Amino acid sequence: MSRQTTVLTKIQKFKPGTTLVMLLVVAIWILPTLGLFVTAFRSQSASVESGWWTAVFNPLGQDWTLGAFDSIFGQDWNLGAGFMSTVAISVPATILPITFAAFAAYGFTFLSFRGREFWFSIIIGLMVVPMQASIVAILKTFGAFDKWLMTIPGNEYGDFHILGEYPAAWIVHSAFAMPLAVYILRNYMMTLPVALIEAARIDGASHFQIFWRLIIPMSVPALASFAIFQFLWVWNDYFVAYLFSGKHPVMTYSILSMLGQHGEGWQVVMAGCLVSMLVPLAVFFSLQRYFVRGLTAGSVK
Amino acid sequence: MEAVLSWLAPFSDILTPLLAIIIGPLATFAFYIFLNWVVGLFPRKVSRVLRPYVFIGPVLLLIVSMLVLPTIQTVGYAFMNEDSTEWVGFRNFEKLFADPNFGSTVFNNFEWVLVVPAVTVALGIVVATLTDRLGPIRERVFKSIIFMPLAISFVAASSIWRLTYSWTGGGAEEVGMLNAIVTALGGEPVAWLQEETFTINNLLLMVVVIWANVGFAMTLLSAAIKAVPEETIEAAAIDGANGWQVFWRVILPQIRVTAVSVFITVTISTMKIFDVIWGMTGGNFHTNVLGVDFFLQYFVYNNTGKASAVVVILMLAIIPIMIYQVRTYRKQEELR
Numbered sequence: 261m262s263r264q265t266t267v268l269t270k271i272q273k274f275k276p277g278t279t280l281v282m283l284l285v286v287a288i289w290i291l292p293t294l295g296l297f298v299t300a301f302r303s304q305s306a307s308v309e310s311g312w313w314t315a316v317f318n319p320l321g322q323d324w325t326l327g328a329f330d331s332i333f334g335q336d337w338n339l340g341a342g343f344m345s346t347v348a349i350s351v352p353a354t355i356l357p358i359t360f361a362a363f364a365a366y367g368f369t370f371l372s373f374r375g376r377e378f379w380f381s382i383i384i385g386l387m388v389v390p391m392q393a394s395i396v397a398i399l400k401t402f403g404a405f406d407k408w409l410m411t412i413p414g415n416e417y418g419d420f421h422i423l424g425e426y427p428a429a430w431i432v433h434s435a436f437a438m439p440l441a442v443y444i445l446r447n448y449m450m451t452l453p454v455a456l457i458e459a460a461r462i463d464g465a466s467h468f469q470i471f472w473r474l475i476i477p478m479s480v481p482a483l484a485s486f487a488i489f490q491f492l493w494v495w496n497d498y499f500v501a502y503l504f505s506g507k508h509p510v511m512t513y514s515i516l517s518m519l520g521q522h523g524e525g526w527q528v529v530m531a532g533c534l535v536s537m538l539v540p541l542a543v544f545f546s547l548q549r550y551f552v553r554g555l556t557a558g559s560v561k
Numbered sequence: 562m563e564a565v566l567s568w569l570a571p572f573s574d575i576l577t578p579l580l581a582i583i584i585g586p587l588a589t590f591a592f593y594i595f596l597n598w599v600v601g602l603f604p605r606k607v608s609r610v611l612r613p614y615v616f617i618g619p620v621l622l623l624i625v626s627m628l629v630l631p632t633i634q635t636v637g638y639a640f641m642n643e644d645s646t647e648w649v650g651f652r653n654f655e656k657l658f659a660d661p662n663f664g665s666t667v668f669n670n671f672e673w674v675l676v677v678p679a680v681t682v683a684l685g686i687v688v689a690t691l692t693d694r695l696g697p698i699r700e701r702v703f704k705s706i707i708f709m710p711l712a713i714s715f716v717a718a719s720s721i722w723r724l725t726y727s728w729t730g731g732g733a734e735e736v737g738m739l740n741a742i743v744t745a746l747g748g749e750p751v752a753w754l755q756e757e758t759f760t761i762n763n764l765l766l767m768v769v770v771i772w773a774n775v776g777f778a779m780t781l782l783s784a785a786i787k788a789v790p791e792e793t794i795e796a797a798a799i800d801g802a803n804g805w806q807v808f809w810r811v812i813l814p815q816i817r818v819t820a821v822s823v824f825i826t827v828t829i830s831t832m833k834i835f836d837v838i839w840g841m842t843g844g845n846f847h848t849n850v851l852g853v854d855f856f857l858q859y860f861v862y863n864n865t866g867k868a869s870a871v872v873v874i875l876m877l878a879i880i881p882i883m884i885y886q887v888r889t890y891r892k893q894e895e896l897r
Contacts (some may be wrong), residue, residue: 282688292738295718295721299724338631341574356585360619361620362615363620371616381887392833393876398627426581426585492711550706
């Protein structure tokens, strides 16, 4: 084989055409997000007067500033508190549904009880019901519950209530996540060896022990992938947090208000978005493998 | 005690969330352990019957009280007046369908369901096929970038794309990418999100959702493509099939099941779409859809009756898919 043809095959193997097409696609995907990152570090006047790409093409002629971050963490927006509220909702709203779902998945996989198939069909069906279908009624129920709490002596002013506080969002998030969580975890548990559980039963282990000592450790991959899924969903959520834990404004709430006032320049909104995206992106890039595995486990068989 | 509390007060922004994080999960674990203990108190025969409910009971309670009953209640509200104090029969539905704006809302929903799932799956297949041919590093980098929007909130996505579509006008420099391209090509800048000709604003909103969803489709389809047995492709190549023929006749039929399931998942999420539209146009300029109209009816017009009627219409549209889901599940179970 001559030298020329080896170079040619090397180029062919590199697939320049396909690479070029993909670079174009990827550019469309990343440019809007790049705009966010650049704009967050520009001054107000710059972000109003010129496109963010002028700063990229002429980085030295640009006065980069952290002014937008001063503004969002300052008195105006207090995004630091928003960040903590988001954490306070996201962490329990991830752990709780997984705990609930793991127990239920164990029950649906390894225990027999009346109506098992019926209930599981209900869960499958609920996966597609939009959350709008239940929001109004849940809000009214929580409201009625708080009214009832006010009849308790010492709570006449409703100091003790649920609507607007963290637990309300935890409960609602758990409920909305439950059908998919149970479905994914049960599908995973179905693949575990039943013989192992039967052996443990014969050795006198209770279902509770088998669940904690055997099934949970073996289900870590499925639990992890669902946890990432749920965490990202809850962290990025706006509506449940706003409607049910409204007393603790989350980051998405603040950013949406910033967006409503972007006349002050895009840099404030973009800085807010940037802060809110840090945790999801870190989770996403460090645990991408689990995330992808979870996605594929959910639908591909 | 009070001294301690007053000393802690400035930190309450941090302490309350931390306490919440610790107490919430601990309470849940304690609840299960308690439940298990209570069931253990019963005689063996009874506890044996009750035991499964330690595991599934709390979830059944949660699902029935937070999903099933509220949904039924919502159907009830749809036949009641704005503050749910009186039965009004079909009046909410009659009012909705008499309103020309609602016609445009339903039309938009159709357009969304027609465009978004098809384009998402098609692009997902294209991207998955193309990246599959490249080296491992390029494949990983390209896929990560296309996948990334999945990790971003709709609020951030709305902000990003509102900047991209933004319009200054009046001869000033355009800071939005789309208008910058248009003016660079010699055109006039357009207020894209308000532009209703050919439902351009709707299509641009769909671009955002497609942008966010292609990564999901790509991931699943890519896994399916990698699972296609090499021999089938080689056999086709030996028989003289070219790249196109291999793709259409060999690969596509083998990833059909995955493509259909992705299509259905995206269809469901498109039918109830609301967040991106809410964040970008609020349903104005004839970009309203059922999912957004629900929020408008309930929170802006304070009309529980009409809001619930909108949801009922949405659910009626979703029911066929729901039946399909349960059926596929049943079929899968029989194969186990």
